[in-house]
Amino acid sequence: MNDPIPHPDEHQDKGLFPRLLLYVIVIIAVLFIGTIGFSAYLGYHAMKVVSPQMAAVHEIRTEIALAHLWSEELIMGDTKLSEDDVWARYDLAQWYADAMLKGGTSYEGELIPVDDLQLRGLLKQASEKISHCREITRKRLASKDSSRVGSQIDREYDLAFGDLMSFSHEIEARLLKVIDDNASAFKRAQIALLLGCLILSSGSGIIFLRYNRGRSAFLSRIAEQNRQLQVTNQQLAATEQQLRASNQQLLASDQQMRASNQQLLAGEQQLRAANQQLMASEQALRESETRYRSLFSGMAEGVALHRLVYDEHGVAINYEIQSVNRQYEVLLSLSENQVRGKLATDAYGTDTAPYLAEFAGVAQSGVPLRFETYFSPMKKHFDISVAPMDKSGFATIFSDITGRKNAEEKIRMNETRLRILWEISQYRADNMQDLLDYALEKVIELTGSSLGYIYHYSEQKKEFILNSWSKEVMKECLITQPETVYQLEKTGIWGEAVRQGKPIILNDFQAPHPLKKGYPAGHSHLSNFMTVPLFSGKRIIAVVGLANKKTDYDESDILQTTLLMDSVWKIIDRKQANDEIEQLEAQTEKLESLGLLAGGIAHDFNNLLTAIMGNISLAKMQMPGEGRARDMLHEAEKASERARDLTMQLLTFAKGGVPIKETTSIGGIIKDSAGFALRGTNIAFDLRAGDGLWHVDVDAGQMSQVFHNLVINASHAMPDGGTISVQCENLDLQNACDLPALKPGRYVKISVKDNGIGISGEYLTRIFDPYFTTKQKGSGLGLATVYSIVKKHDGHITVESELGSGSTFHIYLPASEKEEEAPVPSAPVFCHQGAGRILIMDDEETVRNIAGEILKTFGYEVEFSGDGAEALSVYQQAASQERPFDLVIMDLTVPGGMGGRELMKRLLEIDPHARAIVSSGYSNDPVMAEYQKYGFRGIASKPYNVLSLANIVKKALEP
Numbered sequence: 001m002n003d004p005i006p007h008p009d010e011h012q013d014k015g016l017f018p019r020l021l022l023y024v025i026v027i028i029a030v031l032f033i034g035t036i037g038f039s040a041y042l043g044y045h046a047m048k049v050v051s052p053q054m055a056a057v058h059e060i061r062t063e064i065a066l067a068h069l070w071s072e073e074l075i076m077g078d079t080k081l082s083e084d085d086v087w088a089r090y091d092l093a094q095w096y097a098d099a100m101l102k103g104g105t106s107y108e109g110e111l112i113p114v115d116d117l118q119l120r121g122l123l124k125q126a127s128e129k130i131s132h133c134r135e136i137t138r139k140r141l142a143s144k145d146s147s148r149v150g151s152q153i154d155r156e157y158d159l160a161f162g163d164l165m166s167f168s169h170e171i172e173a174r175l176l177k178v179i180d181d182n183a184s185a186f187k188r189a190q191i192a193l194l195l196g197c198l199i200l201s202s203g204s205g206i207i208f209l210r211y212n213r214g215r216s217a218f219l220s221r222i223a224e225q226n227r228q229l230q231v232t233n234q235q236l237a238a239t240e241q242q243l244r245a246s247n248q249q250l251l252a253s254d255q256q257m258r259a260s261n262q263q264l265l266a267g268e269q270q271l272r273a274a275n276q277q278l279m280a281s282e283q284a285l286r287e288s289e290t291r292y293r294s295l296f297s298g299m300a301e302g303v304a305l306h307r308l309v310y311d312e313h314g315v316a317i318n319y320e321i322q323s324v325n326r327q328y329e330v331l332l333s334l335s336e337n338q339v340r341g342k343l344a345t346d347a348y349g350t351d352t353a354p355y356l357a358e359f360a361g362v363a364q365s366g367v368p369l370r371f372e373t374y375f376s377p378m379k380k381h382f383d384i385s386v387a388p389m390d391k392s393g394f395a396t397i398f399s400d401i402t403g404r405k406n407a408e409e410k411i412r413m414n415e416t417r418l419r420i421l422w423e424i425s426q427y428r429a430d431n432m433q434d435l436l437d438y439a440l441e442k443v444i445e446l447t448g449s450s451l452g453y454i455y456h457y458s459e460q461k462k463e464f465i466l467n468s469w470s471k472e473v474m475k476e477c478l479i480t481q482p483e484t485v486y487q488l489e490k491t492g493i494w495g496e497a498v499r500q501g502k503p504i505i506l507n508d509f510q511a512p513h514p515l516k517k518g519y520p521a522g523h524s525h526l527s528n529f530m531t532v533p534l535f536s537g538k539r540i541i542a543v544v545g546l547a548n549k550k551t552d553y554d555e556s557d558i559l560q561t562t563l564l565m566d567s568v569w570k571i572i573d574r575k576q577a578n579d580e581i582e583q584l585e586a587q588t589e590k591l592e593s594l595g596l597l598a599g600g601i602a603h604d605f606n607n608l609l610t611a612i613m614g615n616i617s618l619a620k621m622q623m624p625g626e627g628r629a630r631d632m633l634h635e636a637e638k639a640s641e642r643a644r645d646l647t648m649q650l651l652t653f654a655k656g657g658v659p660i661k662e663t664t665s666i667g668g669i670i671k672d673s674a675g676f677a678l679r680g681t682n683i684a685f686d687l688r689a690g691d692g693l694w695h696v697d698v699d700a701g702q703m704s705q706v707f708h709n710l711v712i713n714a715s716h717a718m719p720d721g722g723t724i725s726v727q728c729e730n731l732d733l734q735n736a737c738d739l740p741a742l743k744p745g746r747y748v749k750i751s752v753k754d755n756g757i758g759i760s761g762e763y764l765t766r767i768f769d770p771y772f773t774t775k776q777k778g779s780g781l782g783l784a785t786v787y788s789i790v791k792k793h794d795g796h797i798t799v800e801s802e803l804g805s806g807s808t809f810h811i812y813l814p815a816s817e818k819e820e821e822a823p824v825p826s827a828p829v830f831c832h833q834g835a836g837r838i839l840i841m842d843d844e845e846t847v848r849n850i851a852g853e854i855l856k857t858f859g860y861e862v863e864f865s866g867d868g869a870e871a872l873s874v875y876q877q878a879a880s881q882e883r884p885f886d887l888v889i890m891d892l893t894v895p896g897g898m899g900g901r902e903l904m905k906r907l908l909e910i911d912p913h914a915r916a917i918v919s920s921g922y923s924n925d926p927v928m929a930e931y932q933k934y935g936f937r938g939i940a941s942k943p944y945n946v947l948s949l950a951n952i953v954k955k956a957l958e959p
Contacts, residue, residue, distance in 0.1 A: 063093035302328035450548035577740035606921030609943035614850035617946035659699030689728035694815035717756025746815035836886035868898025
């Protein structure tokens with residue numbers, strides 16, 4: 001029996017399948033578009049919100065590091081910076097911290113306030129720590145001298161700075177944690193949307209398959225019915241007789257045929273409707289693909305689709321680039337036509353496919369991956385995200401982070417340089433060579449180099465002198481006798497740093513270069529090379545060479561090397577200055593110790609000389625005419641004067657040699673002293689002192705001793721004759737590091753030069769020691785006296801000498817702020833008769849007696865006292881008896897009793913018109929230099945000369 005013809009309701013049910021399929025496709029498209037849109041939104045959020053926040057954290061760290069560095073350089077005396085520069089760094093760091101909390105706009109973009117409570121708390125603490133560092137910096141800058149490296153406040157500042165830098169890393173870690181949490185949420189949302197798309201796609205496929213199967217079954221049934229109808233027609237034709245006989249049956253069959261035709265027409269209409277739905281779905285898919293392509297091309301990150309290439313064993317050996325977007329072309333400078341369809345090794349020009357292991361792992365495991373890397377062929381840093389597509393396909397999304405990495409590297413190098421500088425400043429070096437060797441190893445560490453050297457450079461000789469080689473050079477260098485001195489003109493590319501006055505970089509040292517002159521056999525191999533000149537002002541003092549860095553040298557390496565080595569040189573200068581000051585202090589202490597002994601001897605000897613010279617002078621005055629006895633007295637007087645000169649030398653480097661200063665020009669003193677010393681010798685004298693030479697405040701007598709001794713020594717160094725040259729010039733000393741023994745200010749520099757035999761280097765540090773001499777007849781007091789006088793004038797003396805080339809002594813004397821005092825015409829020396837009562841106070845009886853005899857000889861009435869208290873009593877008693885004293889001559893120092901200074905004060909209290917002369921042979925009291933300030937009318941230095949004492953008394957008694 002034939003199958004029944006399908007009911008019309010079945011046709012209507014099958015028409016639901018195309019509509020349901022259309023709905024599913026629409027839902028899939030919506031989910032796919034939603035996935036892409038959500039991805040774009042999160043990418044936009046990362047660019048507009050996350051990136052500025054990360055940049056702000058880095059800016060805070062950078063500004064704080066700069067503030068720390070600049071404040072250190074300000075304290076060390078850098079004049080190129082100001083405190084405003086430091087405060088500006090702190091203000092900018094504070095602004096970024098506040099902007100992350102409240103919002104703001106910087107050159108990186110709009111800063112959206114962070115909403116993570118823990119991160120906001122960290123930022124508030126960071127703001128407080130910035131304020132703490134700022135306050136410490138303010139204190140350090142306010143007291144720079146007590147805030148130098150190693151001080152308590154310097155250590156406090158380093159701790160605060162280190163704490164803040166560590167805290168900034170904690171903020172960055174928390175921010176990265178927030179970003180990772182958002183990224184995880186983004187991944188979960190993507191997976192959910194993609195799973196939805198997958199499920200709906202699978203469902204639509206099942207629906208589509210069921211629809212096709214039902215449609216095929218329906219058409220098969222119609223075909224079967226047609227076949228049955230044909231068989232029936234054949235049967236009807238064969239049995240026409242039977243059909244005619246059964247008309248009723250034929251009519252029924254006709255009705256069935258018509259019903260079948262109607263069903264066929266309905267099926268045809270359903271097929272046409274299904275075809276129209278399929279065409280609409282295809283159009284929707286094409287539009288969806290167009291939108292996907294637009295999004296793919298417009299992304300800010302570079303995107304590429306790849307497919308793995310396997311060998312016969314199923315191992316991934318390469319990958320093919322299938323498609324890239326516009327940003328890929330921009331970031332890599334490769335067009336789509338250059339890379340599409342090509343293997344990675346061909347596209348990138350590498351021996352192996354870049355990051356093949358990572359990419360294959362993602363494709364085969366289905367687990368996404370994100371990493372940062374440095375791609376050496378393009379010399380760029382990239383942030384790469386890898387997403388699987390299937391077992392062989394994967395997509396990469398990447399961005400160029402070279403700028404950020406360079407900034408991070410700069411911060412790292414700044415932090416490393418500060419750490420290294422701190423280590424160098426704390427390094428306990430045995431000598432300057434040890435310190436420079438240590439500094440060289442540290443600059444090699446800072447730049448990531450393998451080899452290095454430091455050469456001192458002499459502009460005068462145009463030559464390099466090797467100072468330090470790195471340890472690796474000593475290991476690799478096979479030259480048996482390497483040179484240590486090079487002339488500039490014979491150097492190759494490494495000498496260009498001096499010739500051009502700027503750093504030189506060769507990142508391919510083996511490539512030909514017109515300025516290279518090669519290096520000797522056995523020299524260490526060099527792959528890349530950098531040399532940097534070091535300046536002191538405008539003068540090149542050294543060059544630093546570095547080589548064999550794993551990556552290329554750049555401007556950052558030059559900057560960091562220059563900053564570090566400049567600071568190292570300042571440390572070296574400071575250490576050398578401290579060593580010189582310690583040496584000077586030791587020498588001064590030695591002189592003071594000997595001076596105590598010499599001063600005591602000179603004091604007692606002066607008292608003896610006073611009696612000797614006074615009695616000789618009196619004897620000569622009382623001896624009439626000429627004769628043998630008078631000549632003998634004259635010789636004795638001359639011998640006493642020479643003894644007095646020796647005593648004065650002892651007093652000069654003793655504490656009692658206080659100079660009595662007057663404003664004068666040093667040229668006249670030099671001329672008179674040298675002329676006297678060289679009289680009758682075969683030595684020529686050349687004095688050069690300009691008209692604009694500044695005046696000085698000096699004791700003319702003591703300065704005469706200085707130049708007399710220097711000229712005598714110079715003449716002894718030239719027994720066969722020669723020339724002594726003296727150059728006087730003005731010197732405005734701005735930097736105390738140039739001459740650490742002197743304060744900044746105006747000085748007159750006097751250079752005494754001879755062309756004699758010179759001084760051996762082993763003696764140069766001892767020539768100013770008392771009693772040290774290399775001459776058979778020398779006393780060893782000449783240069784010690786010179787040194788003592790110069791020091792007592794707040795000056796400084798240095799010496800340069802080389803055997804066979806002569807010696808040069810440099811004397812620095814403070815310039816006077818006053819004009820030269822007009823010379824006062826001295827009163828003529830003559831014997832006069834005086835009148836008046838004079839009180840002599842001295843603890844030595846012999847001194848009192850000889851002074852009394854001298855004054856009595858000139859007609860004065862004299863009384864005596866042994867100390868100040870007795871003199872005060874005698875003075876008051878004489879006044880009460882109306883026999884007052886017209887003048888008091890008082891010894892300045894009385895051991896165990898009242899001296900002249902206190903006595904003068906008491907006399908002026910009881911008699912404002914009292915007249916007095918202060919007398920001393922040895923004193924460290926300023927009264928002798930500034931006697932008028934204390935009320936005295938004059939000074940009388942021991943030992944006394946008869947005529948000079950008489951004239952001093954006469955002048956003091958004048959109205």
